[in-house]
Amino acid sequence: MNDFWSAVILGIVEGLTEFLPVSSTGHMILTAHLIGFTGEKAKTFEIVVQLGAVLAVFVLYWRRFFGFLNLKRSLSNSGRVNLIHIALAMLPAVVVGLALHDLVKKYLFGPGTVLISLVAGGILIIIADRARVRVTAETMDDITYKQAFGIGLFQCLALWPGFSRSGSTISGGILLGTSQKAAAEFTFIVSVPIMFAATFLDLYKSRDLLSMDDLGLFVTGLAASFIVAMIAVVTFLNIIKRLSLSWFAYYRFVLAIVFYLILFL
Template sequence: MYDFFCAIILGIVEGLTEFLPVSSTGHLILAGSLLGFEGDAATTFKIVIQLGAVLAVLLLYWKRYMSILKDLLAFKFSQKNKLNAIHMIVAMIPALIVYLIFKDVIKTYLFGPGTVLIGLIVGGILMIVAARAKRKVTAENTDNITYKQAFGIGLFQCLALWPGFSRSGSTISGGLLLGTSQKAAADFTFMISVPVMLGATVLDMYESRDLLTSDTLLLFLVGFVAAFIVAMIAVVTFLNLIKRLKLEWFALYRFVLAAVFFLFMM
């Protein structure tokens, strides 16, 4: 029964943090440490339930995804003033390659409270630097993003493989440094989150199939549903928030969270 309580709590945490540049994975690891919910099955659980929150993005952007899919099937890849599948593919490739090469190292050595605190701090510094860089904006919205910018954002997404950095925090920071508006970077981040997280979840579940017993599957389902419901409630508010609120405020929250947990761990 306690495990199901943990699953619900972590699902809520995931749903509330997935869309903010504060690292949902980092929050899940820290919360899991506080709850004593750790181990191989817990690590897989923390990856799988993120899909519940990401599906909220799929529902929000479904018309955009259908348009991109339609163009892909029709082999329409014109870059001019139109976000297409090529943008998304080149943005996903860097993190996919790095994850496939280092996935065992990541899961073995980086899924711990100490490494999360490092990610929170360094990622917060990156966000402050990006927010204050004052680069010339060449892409006001996602349709203005070039292939080069998409690939560059994809390189920044590699940082998110370190829990605590945050996928949205890393990619939005990368977008700002590469000349996109914060709104364009945020929208693009959420667009690529669905295929990225779907691929990562399916791969991780396949590799952890020995852990998928009737008990763990029910646990995963509880966390998945909790994350999805909370995310659906929070998604619109948080998407608007992240497009308007300066990154420095999120960085400040990350520093405070890291300091509190550092004192707790001493």
């Protein structure tokens, strides 16, 4: 398939799935194998295209992010999520990600490992959905520092492609006493700095594989991801209070079975 259309397709897949608990990276890896867009450059594209979805969140929550720029106000306002919450949620994944980056990209960016993590992540979602943990953080601004750090620990699971960042953090948040909506919004906010960091780290480490000829490909994927993610985030927040998370787990199980039949039988 023409690389341009591959970029468009993968950008749409990324935008639709980045903030749903179904694993955008897993979907892109599986889709890329179906359309024949593979190799080291494709692996880098699959990470960089996430920037489009990140920019969509930044646009939707721009007032919150600009509020963080006022450090004194941000850190002193104990009644709202602040930079300390963000730092605590980022710390575990940053440390583990830096330590295991090369191993993850070498051994876990394949369809077989993604299918396993789709199932494992689905099991975690069902456990969280059926747990009867008392909600102590009804809104994002009710989240404590302890809960923020705990969500960050769960986010480490998302280093395994297919596990899903939003799936692991929303499930973790629920198990730690946040509402589904609070965990989802906090996941969106935290995703921006950590995905920027992960993207630029990967670009730096893959600099020898890329050239200016790839710019159009990357921009195309970013644009498609941005537009679709804007719609997907708003839609997800509108339905998450009414929809059981388990439905996303069932979808993951079906997806794993379908792709196993397509790719391995």
